[in-house]
Amino acid sequence: MTKLENPILMAMIGAAQGLRGEVRVKSFTADPTALGDYGHLYAEDGRVFEILEIREAKTVVVVRFRGVNDRNAAEALNGLELFVERDNLSDDELDEDEFYYADLEGLEAVDKDGKSYGTVSAVFDFGAGDLLELKGPGRRPALIPFSEAAVLEIDLDAGKILIDPDAAGLIEDPNDRDPTAVGKPKPKPRQGPGKKDPGQSE
Structure with missing residues (x-):
């Protein structure tokens, strides 16, 4: 069993696919097959998974893991989240103004x-744009949009x-708000890294 110090969410296992132990997996990499x-x-409980085969299937990938050989074993994995250690990921794969949730x-x-x-305690995506949850002593938790208007600068070195x-x-006081203070969303913070499509220009 292996426990990660700084895990990055890469995928979530879904329903079983067929009878050979394959599962449908939601990949959070830019190229799902990557x-x-x-x-x-x-997994969070320390279990280790090795991908033997992977192929695309519409909005998910179909994966066969080592040691998962039948439908019963595959069904037992439904809902399991899969992670890698943050230190194993290269920042070179991130575009400017892209960040991992863990960062x-x-x-x-x-x-x-x-x-x-x-401080940022969590990052959420409820479908209408990413939200940062802020928590602090004497304050109720608050959700703020991860947008260019709301988040002006990110300094990882300073931790702010x-x-x-x-x-x-x-x-x-809503009367104190500037009605023009709106902005386009920032690039989505990555849960897991991705690669450019082969046809994408530099």
């Missing part, structure tokens, strides 16, 4: 005057993100 390029994958968590959110609004509390929806 999931097989990252070596062993790990955002723990960053302190401050405004231009240095006022703290808590610079936010506009107005655009982030943290101003308590």
Whole structure:
């Protein structure tokens, strides 16, 4: 059994496919079939998974793991999340202004005057854009949009993100908000890394 210190979510196992132990897997890599390029994958309980075969199937990939040889074994994996260690991933695969979820968590959110609004405790995607959850002493948890208007700068070395509390929806009096403070979403923070499509230009 192996426990990861800084896990990055790479995939989630879904329903069984056929009778040979194959499973449908939701891959979080840009190229879904690239999931097989990252070596062993790990479950939260420490189990290790090795991909033997992988192929695309519409919105998922169909995977055969070593040691999973029948439908009963495949069905037992439904809902299992698979991770890799953060240190095993190269930052060179990220575009500018792209970040892994794990890199955002723990960053302190401050405004231009240095006022703290808590730290990023989680990143959520409910389908309408990514949200950062902020938690801090004496504060109720708050969700802010991961957008160019709300998140002005990310400094991983300093462990901080610079936010506009107005655009982030943290101003308590709605009359104080600037109605023009909207912006396009930032690039989606990566759960797992991906590769460019072969036809994509540099």
